[in-house]
Amino acid sequence: MNKKTLVLGASTNPSRYSFLAINKLVDNQCEVVAIGLKKGKVAGVNIEIEKIPFNKIDTLTLYLNPQRQVEYYEYVLDLKPNRVIFNPGTENQEFYKILTEKGIKYEIACTLVLLGTNQY
Template identity: 70%
Template sequence: MKKTLVLGASLKPNRYSNLAINRLVNHNHIVEAVGLKEGEVAGVNIVTEKKDFKDIDTVTLYLNPKRQEEYYNYIISLKPKRVIFNPGTENPEFYALLKDNNIEAEVACTLVLLGTNQY
């Protein structure tokens, strides 16, 4: 299973990041979550600080490109294998930084990848 960090996690059930946490848990992935408000979704604690999570395989983004900037160095420091840019998060500037650090940038929808067994 791929240990995944959901960045831009929301406590609101109608948000895609919330749905992603639920589906990742249902697919038996280990999930970490960082958001604006602390709380819990599907047994996953959402934290507000940039924790030094270990062994992150995938970061799935739910932040618009402008909001991503403050997380560039943080995400790179986690050394994930890939970063998924969900719809609305596309960011060519960040793709280049990730490539320079040997991290795959994947423009996709986490929910679709899970639903089609391509995650």
């Protein structure tokens, strides 16, 4: 499976779900890129702090609360991912509407569960 995935809200903290997701994505042979508050590396993936214009993002998986997402709305739209996954705690009605208007699919799901049940 090679769905290039951007983990937005990535962390080097092993107790964070974004950390676990990066590891699980890498284990599933997904190409992973990541953006977080602090630079670092998880499972060989560099965590960037800038809004890098990555190419060909299939899936963007969110680990930011709705208030923190606002500054990334335009960035996400510019990336034109095939889908955005809203992990638990990231649900955002406003962003759903914006994505729908731009023709970007979204899921309210858990990346770890999707990967664990072969539904990613």
